Amino acid sequence: MNMNKRFIQLKNSWLIILLLCVCTQWLQAQQRIFVETESFAEKGGWVIDQQSFPVMGSSYLMAHGMGRPVKDAVTTVNFPEKGTYHVWVRTKDWAPFPKGPGKFQVVINDAPVKTVFGESGNDKWKWYDGGEITVPAGAAKIALRDLTGFNGRCDALLFTTGKFTPPDDAAALSALRRNLLHLTATPKAAGPFDLVVVGGGIAGTCAAISAARMGLKVALIQDRPVLGGNNSSEIRVHLRGDIDKNYYPKLGRIVREMDNGDPGNGNPDANEYGDARKIDIVKAEKNLTLFLNTYVFKVEKENDRIVAVTGRDIANSQETRFTGTYFSDCTGDGTVGYLAGAAFRMGRESKAETGESLAAEKPDSFTLGTSNLWASLPTDSVTSFPATPWALQFSDEYHIDASKADWEWETGFGNFNTITEAEQLRDHNLRAIYGNWSYLKNSKPEKYGKQQLAWVAYIGGKRESRRIIGDHVLTQMDIQEGKMYPDGTVTATWTIDLHFPDPVNKKYFEGQEFFAGTKHIRVAPYTIPYRCLYSKNISNLFMAGRNISTTHVAFGSTRVMRTCGMMGEVVGLAAYVANKYHSSPRSVYTDHLTEFMDLIKN
Known part of the structure; x- marks a missing residue:
């Protein structure tokens, strides 16, 4: 009886060892290469945005071109073996009305993958399927190519072999990052x-x-x-x-x-x-x-x-x-x-x-808002600015007739949490800025034809949290x-300088106010x-x-x-x-x- 039990135990042990060997060989065959875009060697015209770190646990790259496509962000990635890899891209459509303007491509060895990203109509961060690529072993050139200049963004790239769908769950994604980036347990x-x-x-x-x-x-x-x-x-x-x-x-x-x-x-x-x-x-x-x-x-x-x-x-x-x-x-x-x-x-x-x-x-959750300031400068010749159907819409009846911003350009007022919704708050400011500027350029050419956006803040200037x-x-x-x-x-x-939505702005953009008033005590x-x-x-x-x-x-x-x-x-x-x-x-x-x-x- 005891001998039989011992035999069964040994047999089970060998089965476990065999299973582990098979799993190890299978895992070794599954290549997973994780690339944080903020770590790209050359950022080009893309910028690092860390404002949503409390929510995302990561920074990301953003193409902040103020309506003009920016220079490629470029890096190299080492593929351990020749083969076919699945491309996953973590991004979002930041202004889906119904599709936003932040379009970009992932370019591998100078060949764009088929999918265009940033125009999905979904404003949530998630992994998007970029299809398959075939690459030789060794270093490959990877680029992010902005197509619009309107704040397309990319958090990470993942190249995989075999069947694998990366997680969007925050905890699982964090564990995946740490594992594939080989972050040390001891900082x-x-x-x-x-x-x-x-x-x-x-x-x-x-x-x-x-x-x-x-x-x-x-x-x-x-x-x-x-x-x-x-x-x-x-x-x-x-x-x-x-x-x-x-x-x-x-x-x-x-x-x-x-x-x-x-x-x-x-x-x-x-x-x-x-x-x-x-x-x-x-x-x-x-x-x-x-x-x-x-x-x-x-x-x-x-x-x-x-x-x-x-x-x-x-x-x-x-x-x-x-x-x-x-x-x-x-x-x-x-x-x-x-x-x-x-x-x-x-x-x-x-x-x-x-x-x-x-x-x-x-008592309530009302806080003073966040500002993203902007400024324009005169140019020698007439410049254009595209229509922005995805931005806030302005009219002859209501627009901000100004060549630069001051403190009044402010979003928040309890409509956004200034910490957990910092990205959405900033994006709302951008939709106001670009929408108003598009109106000025296209409806007041005699005043703004020879004026061009020179600077728009992409980091929010917070007041209160x-x-x-x-x-x-x-x-x-x-x-x-x-x-x-x-x-x-x-x-x-x-x-005592407590801001509130400007009453006229509130009339035209109730719940979406972006312009402030105050009363100085x-x-x-x-x-x-x-x-x-x-x-x-x-x-x-x-x-x-x-x-x-x-x-x-x-x-x-x-x-x-x-x-x-x-x-x-x-x-x-x-x-x-x-x-x-x-x-x-x-x-x-x-x-x-x-x-x-x-x-x-x-």
Whole structure:
């Protein structure tokens, strides 16, 4: 009996081994080559868009030609053996009315595959069947060929042999990416740092410089190739808020270094925004290490402390793990705080909750919108612009008669989630811009015939998303009454500036508004308590920028960039004090306030 059982066990073992051998041989015969388009060696006229990383887990390439086809993006892919491969293309039709304009081709060894992508009529990201190709073994030239200049986009390519349909499910797709891109389970290590600043806008850059100049070892992590956030050449919003009315005049010095003058909003000259200057200033700091093109997507904690964050390179997908003593969330979206479980708020509070006269009657998800600015320039001869049936439609009765945009070009207002629907929000802005420009070019040739689009932002300039809750929540009453708290630091001067859909725009595009109005509620200079600049429940997390601890109403005043930059300077000084005493951001207020305020003054 026992001998029979032993024989059966051995027999089953050999069957399992044989099955594994067959499966291994079958898997080896199945070739799967995954190509992230953002990793293409030559981007040509295509640009990397990482704004939807929280949803997609990846960046993608986009043909942002403003109506003129862009140069091919090109790379080489090594095919291990000669044969027939199935081509899969991950893309979407971003403006299907009924078919959108973002058409492109995949070209292999100078031969386009038969399918034209980006005009499916489906606005969801998914894998599209590109048919079969036959290639020799070795390196093959792969290109993305834009056909329209109107924002065709491609996330990834997959070449397979055998029968295989790639998944669209987010978790399964993420696992497939990691497996086929051979991403290591252990990211590259960076640190330990005294302070890890995530977000390279004006607030984050000032925080990093401030801390570095106090002797701390600092990492500054930015998810784009430039610094400055909304003040960069990618978004082109000028700085607002005064730094010469401070109760503490030493605050604002670093902001002044970042300031490239006042080029206005949407200036067509990229150099006016000083991208290179900002990077040069940061790189001159010996205690500061800059990490560009790195999107932080993961946070590690021990109890209520963050111990590390992990970022992924938006071009090559390689990951880096940053360890530190303190962290500062300067992302605007409150990304680090959210991932760490920090208390936060998004949307409007009610009058009953806050006691603010400007608050909403009921709490809701309404947030200020996102802008994609644009500008045109005169040309020597008449230029054309195509009809745009897929865009918003304008008429003699309603259009925006302007040669460039200003802050009013804004979409959101509760119709879109500014984090999870950032792509759709930006795309709505593009449909408004292109539709209006097409109308102007084709209906007002005497005025716009010799005018051409020179620049359109493809990165959205956000105003509002999450606000991380600190030990103090700044309110309308704090601002208008000019309350002076013992930890009052940054002096703020901007009005309570809460945008709403322009009534005329709303009449013609109800539910699709893209143009804003505002009513400025003037305030006297007031101070923002330091307690608004650290999390109430994550013990080593600072924040600076538009995601600090305020109500929606108070946020309307604190959100402008010079004010946010001074917050960053304060965070750098607070991190120095906390590090000196091996304590927490909160203890700077509870145990070391006098020393901290002396630093602010001097």
